[in-house]
Amino acid sequence: MMPLHFKEITEAPAPFFNLLPPDWQEGIVPQWPIYQSTARIFALKKKGEIHCGGIVFPTVSPDTQAYREEAQGWFGRGFLYIGFLFVPEKYRGKRYGTTWLEALEKQFPGQAFWLAIDEYGLHNFYEKNGFQLVKQVTGEFGPEWILERAANAGITTPPPAPPPFSKRR
Numbered sequence: 662m663m664p665l666h667f668k669e670i671t672e673a674p675a676p677f678f679n680l681l682p683p684d685w686q687e688g689i690v691p692q693w694p695i696y697q698s699t700a701r702i703f704a705l706k707k708k709g710e711i712h713c714g715g716i717v718f719p720t721v722s723p724d725t726q727a728y729r730e731e732a733q734g735w736f737g738r739g740f741l742y743i744g745f746l747f748v749p750e751k752y753r754g755k756r757y758g759t760t761w762l763e764a765l766e767k768q769f770p771g772q773a774f775w776l777a778i779d780e781y782g783l784h785n786f787y788e789k790n791g792f793q794l795v796k797q798v799t800g801e802f803g804p805e806w807i808l809e810r811a812a813n814a815g816i817t818t819p820p821p822a823p824p825p826f827s828k829r830r
């Protein structure tokens with residue numbers, strides 16, 4: 662099997678932007694100059710071709726401006742936002758989205774993330790990846806649902822040891 666590479670492509674985002682549907686491009690490309698010094702784009706590549714990409718924002722992203730004050734709350738609590746996560750149609754359902762999220766966790770160990778979905782059914786995909794649905798908000802184009810994954814949510818820690826057995830006297 663050809664190896665998959667998880668790479669930061671913030672400095673050369675065009676191949677990622679070109680994959681996105683036109684309405685997503687409208688949402689990010691004209692705004693990118695405002696975000697490019699803080700947001701980071703990561704791509705999962707195979708044979709040089711992007712199989713999944715997404716953007717990590719440390720500030721209110723273009724797609725969450727409709728509820729920017731609320732969005733600000735997550736950043737205040739140390740969360741980063743995942744936006745524009747995208748797998749080209751021909752590669753969907755082959756775990757590239759899942760692999761991208763797992764690689765992101767390795768890239769940012771111990772980091773908490775949040776994101777928004779505008780299609781309710783997508784919560785299944787994110788829940789399988791350790792996210793929890795926390796609330797519904799009103800986005801620019803209608804209802805959206807917020808999911809979050811606490812720091813280290815994917816890492817299983819052993820349960821605390823039971824208290825030492827005390828002998829009755």
Ligand SMILES: CC(C)(COP(=O)(O)OP(=O)(O)OC[C@H]1O[C@@H](n2cnc3c(N)ncnc32)[C@H](O)[C@@H]1OP(=O)(O)O)[C@@H](O)C(=O)NCCC(=O)NCCS
Binds near residue numbers: 745752753760778789
């Ligand atoms: C959503 C998306 C990123 C998922 O990536 P993917 O590589 O296709 O997903 P995976 O193969 O890793 O899926 C893992 C699981 O999530 C489920 N899943 C994937 N897409 C789903 C969807 N749209 N609705 C419900 N469940 C979904 C799969 O059924 C799979 O379950 P399984 O492990 O039981 O088979 C991708 O399909 C995509 O880019 N879609 C269009 C853009 C989009 O909606 N992006 C999300 C923006 S918030």
